[in-house]
Amino acid sequence: xxxxxxxxxxxxxxxxxxxxxxxxxxxxxxxxxxxxxxxxxxxxxxxxxxxxxxxxxxxxxxxxxxxxxxxxxxxxxxxxxxxxxxxxxxxxxxxxxxxxxxxxxxxxxxxxxxxxxxxxxxxxxxxxxxxxxxxxxxxxxxxxxxxxxxxxxxxxxxxxxxxxxxxxxxxxxxxxxxxxxxxxxxxxxxxxxxxxxxxxxxxxxxxxxxxxxxxxxxxxxxxxxxxxxxxxxxxxxxxxxxxxxxxxxxxxxxxxxxxxxxxxxxxxxxxxxxxxxxxxxxxxxxxxxxxxxxxxxxxxxxxxxxxxxxxxxxxx
Amino acid sequence: xxxxxxxxxxxxxxxxxxxxxxxxxxxxxxxxxxxxxxxxxxxxxxxxxxxxxxxxxxxxxxxxxxxxxxxxxxxxxxxxxxxxxxxxxxxxxxxxxxxxxxxxxxxxxxxxxxxxxxxxxxxxxxxxxxxxxxxxxxxxxxxxxxxxxxxxxxxxxxxxxxxxxxxxxxxxxxxxxxxxxxxxxxxxxxxxxxxxxxxxxxxxxxxxxxxxxxxxxxxxxxxxxxxxxxxxxxxxxxxxxxxxxxxxxxxxxxxxxxxxxxxxxxxxxxxxxxxxxxxxxxxxxxxxxxxxxxxxxxxxxxxxxxxxxxxxxxxxxxxxxxxxxxxxxxxxxxxxxxxxxxxxxxxxxxxxxxxxxxx
Numbered sequence: 167x168x169x170x171x172x173x174x175x176x177x178x179x180x181x182x183x184x185x186x187x188x189x190x191x192x193x194x195x196x197x198x199x200x201x202x203x204x205x206x207x208x209x210x211x212x213x214x215x216x217x218x219x220x221x222x223x224x225x226x227x228x229x230x231x232x233x234x235x236x237x238x239x240x241x242x243x244x245x246x247x248x249x250x251x252x253x254x255x256x257x258x259x260x261x262x263x264x265x266x267x268x269x270x271x272x273x274x275x276x277x278x279x280x281x282x283x284x285x286x287x288x289x290x291x292x293x294x295x296x297x298x299x300x301x302x303x304x305x306x307x308x309x310x311x312x313x314x315x316x317x318x319x320x321x322x323x324x325x326x327x328x329x330x331x332x333x334x335x336x337x338x339x340x341x342x343x344x345x346x347x348x349x350x351x352x353x354x355x356x357x358x359x360x361x362x363x364x365x366x367x368x369x370x371x372x373x374x375x376x377x378x379x380x381x382x383x384x385x386x387x388x389x390x391x392x393x394x395x396x397x398x399x400x401x402x403x404x405x406x407x408x409x410x411x412x413x414x415x416x417x418x419x420x421x422x423x424x425x426x427x428x429x430x431x432x433x434x435x436x437x438x439x440x441x442x443x444x445x446x447x448x449x450x451x452x453x454x455x456x457x458x459x460x461x462x463x464x465x466x467x468x469x470x471x472x473x474x475x476x477x478x479x480x481x482x
Numbered sequence: 483x484x485x486x487x488x489x490x491x492x493x494x495x496x497x498x499x500x501x502x503x504x505x506x507x508x509x510x511x512x513x514x515x516x517x518x519x520x521x522x523x524x525x526x527x528x529x530x531x532x533x534x535x536x537x538x539x540x541x542x543x544x545x546x547x548x549x550x551x552x553x554x555x556x557x558x559x560x561x562x563x564x565x566x567x568x569x570x571x572x573x574x575x576x577x578x579x580x581x582x583x584x585x586x587x588x589x590x591x592x593x594x595x596x597x598x599x600x601x602x603x604x605x606x607x608x609x610x611x612x613x614x615x616x617x618x619x620x621x622x623x624x625x626x627x628x629x630x631x632x633x634x635x636x637x638x639x640x641x642x643x644x645x646x647x648x649x650x651x652x653x654x655x656x657x658x659x660x661x662x663x664x665x666x667x668x669x670x671x672x673x674x675x676x677x678x679x680x681x682x683x684x685x686x687x688x689x690x691x692x693x694x695x696x697x698x699x700x701x702x703x704x705x706x707x708x709x710x711x712x713x714x715x716x717x718x719x720x721x722x723x724x725x726x727x728x729x730x731x732x733x734x735x736x737x738x739x740x741x742x743x744x745x746x747x748x749x750x751x752x753x754x755x756x757x758x759x760x761x762x763x764x765x766x767x768x769x770x771x772x773x774x775x776x777x778x779x780x781x782x783x784x785x786x787x788x789x790x791x792x793x794x795x796x797x798x799x800x801x802x803x804x805x806x807x808x809x810x811x812x813x814x815x816x817x818x819x820x821x822x823x824x825x826x827x828x829x830x831x832x833x834x835x836x837x838x839x840x841x
Contacts, residue, residue: 230655231678298691298699306704326646330689330700413653413690424689430653434692437526437554438655438681440580445556 204456211450213443222450228415230435235447237454239415243332243425244458247407248400250336250421251343256393258340259347263392266348267355268377279352286345294409297338302329302410305337310422321419328412333421335411339403343396350395354388355381390470397466401459404429428455517544518791523551524558524571527657527712528775531594531810532571535803539795542802546791555657555681562588562778568792570778573657574681575757587781589826590756591796592774594804595813597713597741598661599723599771603701604628608640610724611733614762614770617726618670620647620708622677623687628706636727643706650700650709653690655681661773662710665761713741714811728770729762740769741813749818756826772813779830786832793837796827 225236266275306329313323358381366380412424428451439445529552536548555572562570563584613636619625629642652659660681667674677683691697694715701707713736716723725733734740747765762770783789800823804814828838
């Protein structure tokens with residue numbers, strides 16, 4: 167018996183050792199790739215960083231002919247379109263997920279889940295074409311005139327209705343992001359133990375109270391993860407946004423006005439950028455997108471962490 | 483415990499196998515083939531005619547196979563400068579600075595012609611005429627209404643609505659934009675100083691649409707919009723296209739014939755390196771917003787056999803290849819220019835010796 171255990175440990179030790187080495191290498195490769203990416207981008211962006219310094223972040227002129235580059239409208243457009251998308255997609259996505267997991271009769275869930283997965287698999291260029299030919303004309307003829315007439319006193323809804331612009335970009339991003347938020351949120355909500363619900367119901371809570379207090383609060387950090395996934399997707403989305411945002415590097419308070427995002431700028435201009443400084447400026451935009459993504463994700467994680475802390479405090 | 487051993491071993495072996503696979507794929511030599519592979523990259527605009535040529539040319543010379551990646555003119559210029567491809571392709575000529583930086587002397591070989599047309603969306607689809615000043619003022623944002631007296635003056639009899647003009651331009655860097663802005667810069671001092679010419683520029687006004695289809699889509703769905711697209715794209719999709727007054731003072735409809743006429747008009751003063759802008763050319767019938775598209779090849783070829791195959795292809799393209807242009811809505815080279823290019827192709831050498839036998 168002892169011998170057997172011994173021999174097992176020897177083989178196990180050898181196999182485990184090899185296995186540990188290999189998975190460590192797998193994890194390290196990821197680190198090397200990310201580091202390599204950052205180093206290459208910084209090196210390639212260096213001519214632009216040297217030429218423009220901090221003004222790259224705070225000026226608005228993007229002029230490839232004169233080789234003067236400022237990325238502020240791109241940063242603004244990326245963040246505003248993503249925030250707009252989340253403002254629409256989060257209530258919609260989490261609402262739908264709550265319906266599917268808490269309220270819907272069991273037979274309705276599978277077909278809807280199937281449709282959601284289908285939506286998530288639609289290529290973004292298809293969303294973009296739909297955006298140009300259906301969404302933008304509808305916004306221009308129906309939605310924007312109505313918004314202008316009722317809420318036109320807000321600077322958000324002023325200016326001529328072009329159809330394409332920040333509003334169209336936010337909407338199309340919201341539509342693209344919703345399936346992800348629903349799919350992940352639904353899984354998270356289904357993972358909430360039934361004991362939670364039963365306990366709340368036993369205390370006399372209504373269905374709404376049960377959902378709010380026992381289910382949503384329990385699933386908070388998981389739901390936050392779903393939102394983060396959506397945020398990541400909308401920050402980096404390129405094709406569909408490019409097709410409907412109007413591609414004008416300008417900052418405007420109005421959601422009707424055209425804008426520009428960092429990912430769109432790279433996709434639009436990289437192929438035909440011939441001069442070294444121009445190319446370098448575009449790579450700096452890529453670097454900036456990376457930095458913005460890291461910052462936004464870190465902020466969101468901080469939020470999750472602080473919310474998680476609060477929940478813990480309440481429980482204690 | 484015991485059952486864990488095989489599991490971890492299996493996983494290890496699987497991971498090692500995967501690593502092995504990656505390494506083999508990474509270092510395996512490419513498939514050996516008797517066919518010679520000619521690599522090229524560059525412009526997207528001539529891609530349809532180039533791929534047609536490459537298909538047809540296999541019948542002429544079965545020993546060459548072409549691999550063309552249409553990644554854009556910028557990429558074409560970069561890759562030929564780095565000698566990672568056998569030929570490049572570009573819709574805009576290389577700059578002097580780029581030519582001096584290149585490791586060898588590069589030739590621009592014109593292959594076909596393209597034209598850019600203004601298209602618009604007005605009720606009743608009227609046939610419009612523009613002068614160069616009007617186009618420049620509209621795209622500078624100085625003429626903002628369709629019923630502006632200056633537009634009305636050149637379009638007598640057309641009912642122009644009291645609508646704002648919405649300018650639509652390409653958002654992606656493109657040869658089409660280069661030709662359009664090159665024309666505007668030639669005809670308007672203010673455009674040249676404020677905006678200039680390039681594959682992407684800092685537009686004074688307007689919305690950006692991605693690709694010809696993005697511009698056309700936005701124009702189609704926005705009453706009062708005006709944009710610019712390639713002639714081939716406008717013809718295929720039956721978009722309204724305006725006639726433009728050329729240097730000779732005649733209003734000329736964009737067409738394949740009037741595009742070829744633009745190159746014929748420029749033939750007299752053709753520079754020997756063909757780096758010429760054909761916009762606003764002389765000539766009664768010349769459509770003024772036209773351009774060559776070029777293949778970029780080294781004057782001195784690094785390989786004898788490959789170089790020979792390349793010059794034979796170039797010769798074929800500017801002669802027999804031209805007959806495929808009309809189906810694909812490109813304008814063929816005028817005969818005066820073909821003979822000028824012939825002389826250029828004959829100058830391509832391998833170690834100083836001409837590759838093309840005297841014809």
